[in-house]
Amino acid sequence: MSGGLFRLPRPERVEVAPGAVHVPGWLSLERQRELVTVCREWARGPVPIHRTVLPAGGVMSVQTVCVGWHWQPYRYTRTAGDVNGLPPAPFPDWLGELGRSAVAAAYGDAAAAERYRPDTALINFYDGAAKMGLHQDKNEKSGAPVVSLSIGDSCVFRFGNPETRGRPYTDVELVSGDLFVFGGPSRFAYHGVPKVLPGTGEPATGLARGRLNITLRDTGLA
Ligand code: SIN
Numbered sequence: 173m174s175g176g177l178f179r180l181p182r183p184e185r186v187e188v189a190p191g192a193v194h195v196p197g198w199l200s201l202e203r204q205r206e207l208v209t210v211c212r213e214w215a216r217g218p219v220p221i222h223r224t225v226l227p228a229g230g231v232m233s234v235q236t237v238c239v240g241w242h243w244q245p246y247r248y249t250r251t252a253g254d255v256n257g258l259p260p261a262p263f264p265d266w267l268g269e270l271g272r273s274a275v276a277a278a279y280g281d282a283a284a285a286e287r288y289r290p291d292t293a294l295i296n297f298y299d300g301a302a303k304m305g306l307h308q309d310k311n312e313k314s315g316a317p318v319v320s321l322s323i324g325d326s327c328v329f330r331f332g333n334p335e336t337r338g339r340p341y342t343d344v345e346l347v348s349g350d351l352f353v354f355g356g357p358s359r360f361a362y363h364g365v366p367k368v369l370p371g372t373g374e375p376a377t378g379l380a381r382g383r384l385n386i387t388l389r390d391t392g393l394a
């Protein structure tokens with residue numbers, strides 16, 4: 173985390189919209205380092221990190237690797253038909269546990285945390301000018317919350333509403349180690365990353381440049 177000596181203290185928890193909670197600095201440096209290491213392993217395969225090709229022919233600027241289920245526009249599959257045909261790495265139990273701790277931290281609701289059973293992780297790497305347009309996460313058949321973990325360069329995360337791509341929305345700065353959970357009335361809100369702020373990451377995470385975002389989701393598929 174950069175920002176110099178005079179960075180103001182950050183709040184513990186901010187409800188950005190109903191059911192959408194930002195928890196600054198939730199991941200310890202040690203946990204960020206572990207996540208960077210395991211994401212590097214997943215990036216190698218069985219389905220390597222790739223730029224997803226969109227049906228209209230465009231290519232996403234982020235690089236993505238999936239765990240548990242493979243995501244391609246606009247569905248989840250058991251194998252990566254758009255990459256190399258292999259199944260992604262299995263979703264590990266410890267990542268589900270981390271998701272339950274994240275829901276507990278965001279909502280302070282032990283019962284909601286206990287029933288959270290994510291089965292997929294989408295890992296996006298933002299390099300150079302990569303960004304993500306406003307969209308809804310709506311390929312899941314479950315209304316369970318999305319847990320988002322950020323490591324590396326800070327970004328502007330735009331979080332809106334479920335009805336329109338436009339206002340009202342809030343621009344939140346997500347810094348290395350931050351947690352953002354969106355569920356309940358905000359589960360299907362539009363969101364995106366209009367800008368990454370290069371050079372703002374913390375090299376001690378093991379990520380020398382760029383931004384890593386991990387989202388945990390429950391696909392609702394069996
Ligand atoms: C996403 O919307 O899937 C990724 C969001 C982010 O990178 O923070």
Ligand code: MN
Nearest residue numbers: 307308309363
């Ligand atoms: Mn999304």
